[in-house]
Amino acid sequence: MTQQYALRVMDTHAGGDVSRIVLGGVKALPGANVREQMVYLRDHADDLRRLLLEEPNGIPEMSVDLIVPPSQPDAVAGYVIMEVMGYPIYSGSNTLCTATAVLEAGLVEKQEGEQCFVLEAPAGRVEVSAVVENDVVRSVTCEGLPSYIDTVDAEIDVPGIGRVTYHVAYSGGFYALVDAEMLGFSLVAAEERQLAETAHAIVEAIRRAHSFVHDTLGDVGPLPFLHFMGPVETLAPGYHRARSATYVHPGVICRSTTGTGTSARLALMNHQGLIEPGDRLETESLRHTRFIGEFVARETVGTRQVVKNTITGRAYVIAETTLIANADDPMIEHLRLDHVIEPRRR
Incomplete structure (x- = not known):
């Protein structure tokens, strides 16, 4: 059987x-x-x-x-x-x-x-x-990881694209942050494939040239994420909105703006002097879904200025x-499952 x-x-x-x-x-x-x-x-x-x-x-x-x-x-x-x-x-x-x-x-x-x-x-x-x-979960707010800026205004030559300026943040993974408009993007759904191809090329170029080490965690692997940043619009005092798109290597543009991507943008905006504790940033995805990041506090850890933050959104x-x-399915028979998944009881 x-x-x-x-x-x-x-x-x-x-x-x-x-x-x-x-x-x-x-x-x-x-x-x-x-x-x-x-x-x-x-x-x-x-x-x-x-x-x-x-x-x-x-x-x-x-x-x-x-x-x-x-x-x-x-x-x-x-x-x-x-x-x-x-x-x-x-x-x-x-x-x-x-x-x-x-x-x-x-x-x-x-x-x-x-x-x-x-x-x-x-x-x-x-x-x-x-x-x-x-009896319905309407929203969830969770802690984002303390986030910091590792690199500012770095430049790299990317085959097929040219010279690209980028920043690097840590917010649960290392993120390259790039200006979408400087690369010709408006951050709309029709651009999704081109965004993925562009991000793939940039991440590959950065990986070939640089590695990044977390201050306390050490080597956490090669750069996995890129965040396309749209322009920031201030809707009210302390409340901002920006279109964005997060890329996960290899090849995936996230449907949401992602919590860690939002945290990375908050860290950069803090570095640039654009926000203060208590301010919020609403990030909007290619599909017009949104997360809200709140800049909770600014701390100094070692030589880093670290942004404590929360992320609010809704899950369905x-x-x-x-x-x-x-086990005999030809699509999965190459996988070893017996040491990690319980057999089905019939």
Whole structure:
């Protein structure tokens, strides 16, 4: 009899970015905390990520969040983030989706009004505030990672494009930030393919020329993200809006503006003297979906000026299902699943 594996999943989206939340079916992972469990998956069980993000079960534009036991004593759940580029230690849109899923799945009992709880990402403890109205999760606000500027006004020659000016921020991953108008973009949906091709060329050029090291985490891998920045419009004192698009290497333009992309832009605006603590930036995607980043505080850590921030958005549940993987399916038979997914009970 062919072996089958079953995963309980809840599909969600925030700003158009689909996050598949894995609620059950995965065996207990080694590791004293969420970061160590992430490392185990990355180094020994990456077939789970491939199963859920590759055909026939997924597409590279999706993300996966695996619910795991937390190590933080006040955390209600841990979550490991899986994307086409690998295993980011933090993601704003994935955190919005995971927070919504733990409420909708009953891991945290929903309460009318505002309720606060803690999740544990691979990056560590994350405070979350959710607003529930008529038993519906209307919005979620989560901590963004403390963000800083690593590089300002660097230039690089990009084959087929020419000389490009860029900045680099850290906001949960290293981001190249580029001016969209300087590259001829208006940041509309019709430009999506060209944006991806342009970003791919820029990221490849930067990767060949430079590596980036986090002040405390050390080497976190090659540059994975690029954020196209539209012009900033001030709608009211302390409230700004900008069109934007985030690229994930290789080849993906995110449907949302992304939480980490918004945090990176806040760090740059702080560096440029354009915002003060308490100010907010509303980023708008190619699909007109929006996240709101708030500049909470400015701190000095070592030689860096670090921006503490929050990200606010809304996630929607779009499916709840049991995903079945058949071991003899030619589309997935090359994947090793038995050491990480529980066999299906018939």
